[in-house]
Amino acid sequence: MGHAQCYAVAxxxxxxxxxxxxxLDEHVVRPQDEQLTRDxxxxxxxxALILDED
Numbered sequence: 001m002g003h004a005q006c007y008a009v010a011x012x013x014x015x016x017x018x019x020x021x022x023x024l025d026e027h028v029v030r031p032q033d034e035q036l037t038r039d040x041x042x043x044x045x046x047x048a049l050i051l052d053e054d
Contacts, residue, residue, distance in 0.1 A: 006040035006049060014040050014049075022049065 002021040006014035013036055014022045029037045029051075041049040 003045050005043040005045060009040040009043050010036040013037055024049070 002016065002019065004016055004020050004022075006022055007016045010033075013033055014024065017023045038051065041051045
């Protein structure tokens with residue numbers, strides 16, 4: 001089971017599956033979601049999320 005810490009920060013940005021894991025595909029973050037995305041990525045205790053700023 002996942003920790004769902006990113007979901008706790010922003011459920012609309014970090015949807016989870018039935019097992020509690022985030023199910024994100026690679027995508028471009030909208031400017032208005034940038035800070036919440038950063039907070040969600042930083043909250044992951046497993047460091048399973050990567051924010052690529054290129």
